Each structure stands twice: as C-alpha cells, then as structure tokens.
Amino acid sequence: MTEVARTDQAKPLIDVKDLVFYRGSRVIYDGVNLQIRRGQITGIMGPSGTGKTTLLRLIGGQLLPDSGDVLFDGRSVPHMSRRELFQARSRMGMLFQSGALFTDMSVYENVAFPLRAHTKLPENLIRELVALKLEAVGLRGAEQLKPSELSGGMNRRVALARAIALDPELIMYDEPFAGQDPIVMGVLARLIRTLRDALGLTTIIVSHDVDETLSIADYVYVIADGKVMGEGTPSELRAHPSAFVQQFLNGDAEGPVAFQYSQTPYYTPNGGGAT
Amino acid sequence: MKAIEQLGRNTIDRIVGVGEAAQLLARTLFLLPSWRGVGLFIDQMFRVGVLSLLIIVVSGLFIGLVLGLQGYTILVDYGSEQALGTMVALTLVRELGPVVTALLFAGRAGSALTAEIGLMKATEQLASMEMIGVDPLRRVIAPRLWAGIVSMPMLALIFSSVGILGGKFVGVDWLGVYDGSFWGNMQNNVQFLNDIVNGVIKSVVFGVVCTWIAVYQGYACMPTSAGISTATTRTVVYSSLAVLGLDFVLTAVMFGGLS
Numbered sequence: 001m002t003e004v005a006r007t008d009q010a011k012p013l014i015d016v017k018d019l020v021f022y023r024g025s026r027v028i029y030d031g032v033n034l035q036i037r038r039g040q041i042t043g044i045m046g047p048s049g050t051g052k053t054t055l056l057r058l059i060g061g062q063l064l065p066d067s068g069d070v071l072f073d074g075r076s077v078p079h080m081s082r083r084e085l086f087q088a089r090s091r092m093g094m095l096f097q098s099g100a101l102f103t104d105m106s107v108y109e110n111v112a113f114p115l116r117a118h119t120k121l122p123e124n125l126i127r128e129l130v131a132l133k134l135e136a137v138g139l140r141g142a143e144q145l146k147p148s149e150l151s152g153g154m155n156r157r158v159a160l161a162r163a164i165a166l167d168p169e170l171i172m173y174d175e176p177f178a179g180q181d182p183i184v185m186g187v188l189a190r191l192i193r194t195l196r197d198a199l200g201l202t203t204i205i206v207s208h209d210v211d212e213t214l215s216i217a218d219y220v221y222v223i224a225d226g227k228v229m230g231e232g233t234p235s236e237l238r239a240h241p242s243a244f245v246q247q248f249l250n251g252d253a254e255g256p257v258a259f260q261y262s263q264t265p266y267y268t269p270n271g272g273g274a275t
Numbered sequence: 276m277k278a279i280e281q282l283g284r285n286t287i288d289r290i291v292g293v294g295e296a297a298q299l300l301a302r303t304l305f306l307l308p309s310w311r312g313v314g315l316f317i318d319q320m321f322r323v324g325v326l327s328l329l330i331i332v333v334s335g336l337f338i339g340l341v342l343g344l345q346g347y348t349i350l351v352d353y354g355s356e357q358a359l360g361t362m363v364a365l366t367l368v369r370e371l372g373p374v375v376t377a378l379l380f381a382g383r384a385g386s387a388l389t390a391e392i393g394l395m396k397a398t399e400q401l402a403s404m405e406m407i408g409v410d411p412l413r414r415v416i417a418p419r420l421w422a423g424i425v426s427m428p429m430l431a432l433i434f435s436s437v438g439i440l441g442g443k444f445v446g447v448d449w450l451g452v453y454d455g456s457f458w459g460n461m462q463n464n465v466q467f468l469n470d471i472v473n474g475v476i477k478s479v480v481f482g483v484v485c486t487w488i489a490v491y492q493g494y495a496c497m498p499t500s501a502g503i504s505t506a507t508t509r510t511v512v513y514s515s516l517a518v519l520g521l522d523f524v525l526t527a528v529m530f531g532g533l534s
Contacts, residue, residue, distance in 0.1 A: 057402075060405075060406050062402060062405055062406070082410075086408040086409075086410065087408065089405070089406055089407065089408040090407075090408040092406065093406075094403065094406040096399045096402065096403050097399075098398055098399050100398060100399035100400050100402065100403035101400075102400055102404075103398070103400070113407065113409075114407045114408070114409075116311075117407060117408065117409045118408060159403075162407075
C-alpha cells in the first residue's frame, strides 16, 4: 500500500464537526463532534428523542445543519450539489427503522432497485446479484414474496439486502433491533458483524439497545441533550465516570435524567404543590 | 395579540407552502425524460386515467341525460327543440365537460395520489429512495404529474362525448326531436377552435392544477395518519375551489369578450 493510500485509510470516513441543528426552536445538536472510522462498527446511543435518526439524515444529506459541517470521505455533505449528493448516496446504504421496503414491489424488485438505478447490468446478472444478497441475509427463495407477506424480522433483512446491493462503503442502521424478538435480534447482530468482517463495511448503528450494541460495536458515542455525553470502546464506556452514561447503560430510574416529565412536585408536606 | 400573531404565522406558512409547491412543480416539469420514466408514465396513465374511466363515463352519461331532459322542456316552450343538440354540446364542451371531469378527477384520482404519496412518506419509502440515490421527484412525482396533465383532457373529451350521446338518447330517441336537426345544428354551431380547443385548454389547466395540488399535498404532508387524512381532504377542497375559480377566469377570457 502506498503512503498516500495508507493516509487516506487512516482518515475517518465521516467527520462531524461542531454540528448545530435546530428543529423549530428546539435544539437537537449543540456543537457535536464525532468521527466514524473506516471498517469499524460505531454505535450511536442515547435516550429516545435525542435525535439519533436525525444524525443519520444529516450524514445522508437529507437534512442540512444550522451550522458546523459533516464530511463524507473528506467532502462536505451540506455543500454538495444535488447530483454530487445522489452520487455520494450511492456509496452509502441505510437500513430504516421500518425497513421502508417499496410496498408495490416484490422482494426481488426491492433488492434489484438500487442495481437498476445505478448500473446498466443485464437482467441475468441482476438476478444473480439479488440471489447473492438474499443469500447473505438468509432469505434466498423469498424473491417473489410481497413486503406485506413478510414478518417484521424478514422485512428488515430484505431491507438489509437492498441496503448492501451496491456494495456501499458505509452502512447506517437506524434502530435495527427495535421491536424484534431475541432470536431476530441475535440474527441481525450476527449479520451486522459478518457483513463488516466479510466486506469491510464502515458501519454506524443508531440504537438504544445497550447490550446488543455494546456486544458488536468497536466504538460507541452516547448522545443526550444535544451533546456527546461519553465515548469510547465498550469496555471504556462501562467504566466511564459520567453519571449520565452510567444511568443510561444500567437503565437506572434515578440519575441525571428525570423519569418524570413535569418537575413540579405532585405533593409537598407543607400543603403546596400541584394537585 | 396572540390571535394576530397566529394569523401572521399562518399567513407566512401558507406563503411558504405556495413557494415550495411552485418549486416542486418547476423542478418536476423541467426534468429531462428518460426511457425508464416513459414506462412509469404509462403505468400511471393506467392508474390515474384508465381507472377513472368508469366514473367519468357514468357521470357523463347521467349529466347528458339530465341536460337533454331539462333542455327539451325549456326549448319546447319556444318551439326551439331542434336547438337541443347545440345546447347540450356547447354546455358540455365549454363548461361541464372540463369542470365536472376535474371535480371527479380530484375526488377519485387526486385523493388517491395524495394518500399514496403521503403513505410512502410516512413509511419512509421516499426517504429510502433518496438514500438509495434515486430522486423521488423523478421516480414518483414526475410520472404522476404528467399522467394527470395528459389524462385530464382525454377524460374531459370522453365525458363530453358520452354526455352528448346521453342528450341524444333522451332528446331524439325518447322525446322525439328530429335526428337531423339535433346533429345538423350541433355541427353548424359548435366551432372547433372557439369551443372544442378552448374546452381542451381549460381541462389541461385543470389537469396541471389538480395533479399539482394532489402530489404536493402528498409530498409535503405530515407523515402521520392524521397528516395524510388532512392532506387528502385538502387535495379535494383546494382542487375543487381552484377549478371553479379558474373556470370563471378562463371563461371570462375565452368567451366573455375580455380577450
């Protein structure tokens, strides 16, 4: 490997710099910095509603930051033209929380969709590639089924086959384990790991499933209140001094994050408080 | 004070909405066509146009029957029942054909387009298409918009033709108006450029407006079940009002001596 290539490999694939993002008047990100290293599985964790999915959309250029920058392979995503953005997206795969399969197409057509959109391959080659991708997620033979005929876990695996159809450099998983039974969770976790090992995919997992994410991630960021609260390898994170990180990892009701929505006490001994 | 603030905010939101809708229309109409796009367009022509045929034909027939009956009872008092063909044809070609077709189109195809696109948004299908690197404007919006624009004048012409046959059935076959005067007067008095082409221009305008409203409402709706429901209602209400308002303006320009 040449020196230049080695330097490129050492650079992070995604570099988020001083990211600020508002939704209306609500602050979602307030100066977030994080890096997604090549060939690694990076977990982004945090309580529900902290904007984890928003981060994926900012990386994919579907949303624009209010300030700061998101670099994909050294190039600023918010400053890309529409054409450049669509070209960059062909190097990314994303697994949506709902699967987001095209409901009017069969499993085969869904997986073939990115291949047809970005290549001029003959139909027999597309058929071979679709079979390979479905084999990788354990669903070969399900080509003719419609998304409505699939279970939740199968749906997500087909979406995964579609996301890796173009052999992307980056794959982003949005809550891959949410609402899945333990068997499907285990299968998905193993698949994510296998895909990283076999294809060298740079992987981002957005999740609040602590055990599953820590078991497969190489590096993890914990985000809350628009900031990175903690980061490190899974073992570093387990020993993290932050009370918030410990509360999140251990699932404690008591801690910096209030369980109650309202801070007004329901009852106070001297007769005050809300009724 | 709060009410004024709210009014101002709503007004700004509406203006922003109109701006976004105009951007969507401009970006969609000026996309370069592709072979794959032609296939998608034909598919949408079937769903938007062919599947609307039944309601258009049945409505056209009944409106023609009523026109024949009402026209005859009025004209016969003046001994002018031989003008029935002209009356039925002009009413349909100039006004009722384009307007009623557009209203039916908004109710049947427009609401379906909004619901379909809104549901694609709510189930993240549009977002996933974007992330795959395929522009939803090209893949989803453009074929539907063009299908609406092309199918509307065709549907309006079919509506008018069936309506005229309905009027003929009542006037000639049932009430005994002379066949030759029904068709002959119609041929003499209905002008191709002044009446038929103006009617087609009206329905092209209605086609653009109704389909534009439908696809924009679907594309911009809140991705929830309540959001889709609101967007679908808005499609029908806005399209109907726009069609009736524009019809007055177009009629004034085409037939009202303003041109």
